[in-house]
Amino acid sequence: MALRVEQPVTMESYAGLKPAWCPGCGNFGILRALNKALVEMKVQPWQLLMVSGIGQAGKLPHYSRGNTFNSLHGRAVPPAVAAKIANPELVVIVIGGDGDGYSEGGNHFLHVLRRNHDITHIVHDNQVYALTKGQASPTSDEGYVSKTTPGGALPPLNALGVAIMAGATFVARTFAGDLDHAARTIQEGVRHRGFALIDVLQPCVTFNHVNTFKWYSERVYKLDERGHNPQDKMAALEVVQQWGERIPIGVIYREQRPTYEDRIPALKKGPLAKQVIDPQRIAPLFQEFQ
Amino acid sequence: MPVEANFMVGGEAGQGVQSVGAVLAKTLARGGYHVFADQDYESRIRGGHNFFRIRASNMPVAAIKEPLDILVALNQETIDLHRMEVAPGGVVVYDQEKGQPGEGNYLGVPFTRLAQEKAGNRIMANSVAFGAALGLTGYDLDAAANIVRGFFGGDVGEANVTATRAGYDYATENFKGERPLNLKPLGDGKRLLMNGHDAVALGAIAAGCNFMAGYPMTPATPILEYLSTHAKDMDMAVVQTEDEISAINMAIGASFAGARAMTATSGSGFCLMVEGVGLAGITETPVVIVNAQRPGPAVGLPTRTEQGDLLFVLHCHQGDFPRAVLAPASVEDAFWLTIKAFNLADKYQLPVIMLTDHYLATSYITVDGFDLSKVVIDRGETYSPERHGPPQEYKRHKVTGSGISPRAFPGLTEALVVTDSDEHDETGHLIEDARARTEQVEKRLRKLNGLGQETSPPEVYGPPNAETTLVGWGSTWGALRESIDILNRGNGKFNLLHLRELWPFPSEAVNSILQQAKRSYVVESNAAGQLARLIRAETGRLVDGKVLKYDGRPFTPSGIAEQVKEEVYHGAKS
Ligand SMILES: Cc1ncc(C[n+]2csc(CCOP(=O)(O)OP(=O)(O)O)c2C)c(N)n1
Numbered sequence A: 001m002a003l004r005v006e007q008p009v010t011m012e013s014y015a016g017l018k019p020a021w022c023p024g025c026g027n028f029g030i031l032r033a034l035n036k037a038l039v040e041m042k043v044q045p046w047q048l049l050m051v052s053g054i055g056q057a058g059k060l061p062h063y064s065r066g067n068t069f070n071s072l073h074g075r076a077v078p079p080a081v082a083a084k085i086a087n088p089e090l091v092v093i094v095i096g097g098d099g100d101g102y103s104e105g106g107n108h109f110l111h112v113l114r115r116n117h118d119i120t121h122i123v124h125d126n127q128v129y130a131l132t133k134g135q136a137s138p139t140s141d142e143g144y145v146s147k148t149t150p151g152g153a154l155p156p157l158n159a160l161g162v163a164i165m166a167g168a169t170f171v172a173r174t175f176a177g178d179l180d181h182a183a184r185t186i187q188e189g190v191r192h193r194g195f196a197l198i199d200v201l202q203p204c205v206t207f208n209h210v211n212t213f214k215w216y217s218e219r220v221y222k223l224d225e226r227g228h229n230p231q232d233k234m235a236a237l238e239v240v241q242q243w244g245e246r247i248p249i250g251v252i253y254r255e256q257r258p259t260y261e262d263r264i265p266a267l268k269k270g271p272l273a274k275q276v277i278d279p280q281r282i283a284p285l286f287q288e289f290q
Numbered sequence B: 001m002p003v004e005a006n007f008m009v010g011g012e013a014g015q016g017v018q019s020v021g022a023v024l025a026k027t028l029a030r031g032g033y034h035v036f037a038d039q040d041y042e043s044r045i046r047g048g049h050n051f052f053r054i055r056a057s058n059m060p061v062a063a064i065k066e067p068l069d070i071l072v073a074l075n076q077e078t079i080d081l082h083r084m085e086v087a088p089g090g091v092v093v094y095d096q097e098k099g100q101p102g103e104g105n106y107l108g109v110p111f112t113r114l115a116q117e118k119a120g121n122r123i124m125a126n127s128v129a130f131g132a133a134l135g136l137t138g139y140d141l142d143a144a145a146n147i148v149r150g151f152f153g154g155d156v157g158e159a160n161v162t163a164t165r166a167g168y169d170y171a172t173e174n175f176k177g178e179r180p181l182n183l184k185p186l187g188d189g190k191r192l193l194m195n196g197h198d199a200v201a202l203g204a205i206a207a208g209c210n211f212m213a214g215y216p217m218t219p220a221t222p223i224l225e226y227l228s229t230h231a232k233d234m235d236m237a238v239v240q241t242e243d244e245i246s247a248i249n250m251a252i253g254a255s256f257a258g259a260r261a262m263t264a265t266s267g268s269g270f271c272l273m274v275e276g277v278g279l280a281g282i283t284e285t286p287v288v289i290v291n292a293q294r295p296g297p298a299v300g301l302p303t304r305t306e307q308g309d310l311l312f313v314l315h316c317h318q319g320d321f322p323r324a325v326l327a328p329a330s331v332e333d334a335f336w337l338t339i340k341a342f343n344l345a346d347k348y349q350l351p352v353i354m355l356t357d358h359y360l361a362t363s364y365i366t367v368d369g370f371d372l373s374k375v376v377i378d379r380g381e382t383y384s385p386e387r388h389g390p391p392q393e394y395k396r397h398k399v400t401g402s403g404i405s406p407r408a409f410p411g412l413t414e415a416l417v418v419t420d421s422d423e424h425d426e427t428g429h430l431i432e433d434a435r436a437r438t439e440q441v442e443k444r445l446r447k448l449n450g451l452g453q454e455t456s457p458p459e460v461y462g463p464p465n466a467e468t469t470l471v472g473w474g475s476t477w478g479a480l481r482e483s484i485d486i487l488n489r490g491n492g493k494f495n496l497l498h499l500r501e502l503w504p505f506p507s508e509a510v511n512s513i514l515q516q517a518k519r520s521y522v523v524e525s526n527a528a529g530q531l532a533r534l535i536r537a538e539t540g541r542l543v544d545g546k547v548l549k550y551d552g553r554p555f556t557p558s559g560i561a562e563q564v565k566e567e568v569y570h571g572a573k574s
């Protein structure tokens, strides 16, 4: 091992480029919460891999610091899980919007949960397509009026409900306006062994004039203060159906299951990225063709 | 003295055509013969018409030969469809209870009854048929029995040996005419009998591929299956994904993080992957993509063959970025070109597309084996602090003269590896700045200079001063070479220019070879003459004609020779 001068991890370690988000955007809160969580967990930026999609949310890695794969719209999850397989020593965090994760990336979302790759997926859920300037998203509230939904949006996708039924082992919701809660929830997600889905209520100050900071603040309540048991699947399924007047935040569902990486025998010998290639290893395979 | 033996086994799906074909091919290969076998089957599990052709010789063979010495008919349809392909001295061996003899040499054998009586299971009718075919050649039964035993294994193996013997004895006793073939083992055959996708999979493992993601689609599926089967003993991670979009994006993610990664698909699946091809292009992430061609568009003909994706894979995706396109000419070539694909991908940090097809994927051939000491692994220039400076200064997309920026892997050093599907600057962070954009486009395209030098010269077969040059690419190589031999048997003057590395296109070499010919014809399995267009685009040369086939069936040497004669001596039809 080369000599490594371990720097203490501080918020300064995670100071990235200057964000190009609108002033007052909920994304600032998520950025700060993520950095705070990483600092508290003493993760060094070089140990971190952020894989993001396309959207305002997907720009986050550029405004933090770490290894970054800013991938395609809707396609952040597949490269992220594969990178984790290639090198399980990385802390892998997926960052994207509601459109990115739940719509364009819908098929990945549906199937990645039960495979239980050991990564964390943070969804900046502003209930709107911000980067493309204000169309409805799969989580827009019913009746939400946008240029593509002049008659009001259809009923939304219950993404967290789908996640639980699709085999997620960690499902949480937090709020960009509550730094401590968001940082704590992200930490729990990263510490969880398995796929952690964290939906973050993220006010969009420019395009969503319904679900504002004030709107969310008046409605959110903390599940851990109400004695919710995240191990209780039926209770969790009840929680994900609450929306509107009262919006629950916190860890909604949690279960322990072997991760995808646990099931790959090759990884018992260490990360694929560190393997030495020996072409001679295939010699025994020729027998079958004789 | 050349020995040539040509068999066909035909029947419906579920009758065991494939097993008879495989066992026969294996028996002859083990007996020291050179073997080539191809398959024709429908996209269904039961019923329909399937056949398996086997050619064996004491000389190397790389294509099917007509006519047949022995036609093994498991049903009447096989007799009806193929009796005209049998040589004058050839024999049709058929199931007495299921078929009617026609004119010529026929041997009726009660395949099903013997299977039931001798082996206790009518399902083994195909092994009786195998035995009967072998009986007609006088081949050593014990040598064949060993192959049958190994192929089926255990008690089932023994029962199939009994069935084989029953067919063999029946044919020996009841066939009164002159044997269509006299075959005996030539020695202990050490050659390997494999198909093109076996070779791709083995080549990938030899190259150190340790990550594969794929979604099943004929004819690419066997690569995914083979690698899944051997993932554990070969230290690989193999993922069956939710779709092809995921497959290519996973391969890219694994590669970014330091694995050697690939995916494999066909036609429609490749269409879904196209956005990923561009992602690999702009993020400069190595990835090997096998596109096993089948006739399109859309679902097309799932179990048939075509070379219809050439222009598609060359041009798919918006924008300009470098890529490499390789099309193996043979099974042996598939092994070595796969290794080259991984090396090019890593060295130039780009997507490499391997164009195989159904014909190459499902045709078996004997190969002499692969000298693993000749396998070269080139992972390209990777970042090290000693050579490239401190990690704080690392830039993933550093602008260099060669266009190649040393690659670091996340978490393996303290260098932060940043890349983006958005245009980015040297650091990998997204930009919209005009200068950085221009710099990155040019840097990426500069990689073509080095990449172009890596293209091996195309092969010329036949007399260099031939009047007529046939130009082919990819899997038609074996049939084309033999067609040249056929054409030159008269007073023809033909040679073959064959391409297996199609991009970067070897323009100069192709130009100078075509310059020497009076006439040139492309021979391709597609309707448009895609190689002809490529040659025109890259050399400005127009070929004189096109010999095309797009019925989903593979070219045969005699088929090409006839089509070429038609074209050359009677003028172009179109
Ligand atoms: C394949 C593809 N389709 C569409 C787009 C255009 N596009 C970019 S971001 C986006 C939606 C953004 O919404 P969301 O994911 O919720 O992110 P936000 O901007 O709200 O953070 C769309 C449709 C694209 N880049 N790629």
Ligand SMILES: [Mg+2]
Residues within 6 Å of the ligand: A055, A097, A098, A099, A124, A125, A126, A127, A128, A129, A130, A137
């Ligand atoms: Mg959004």
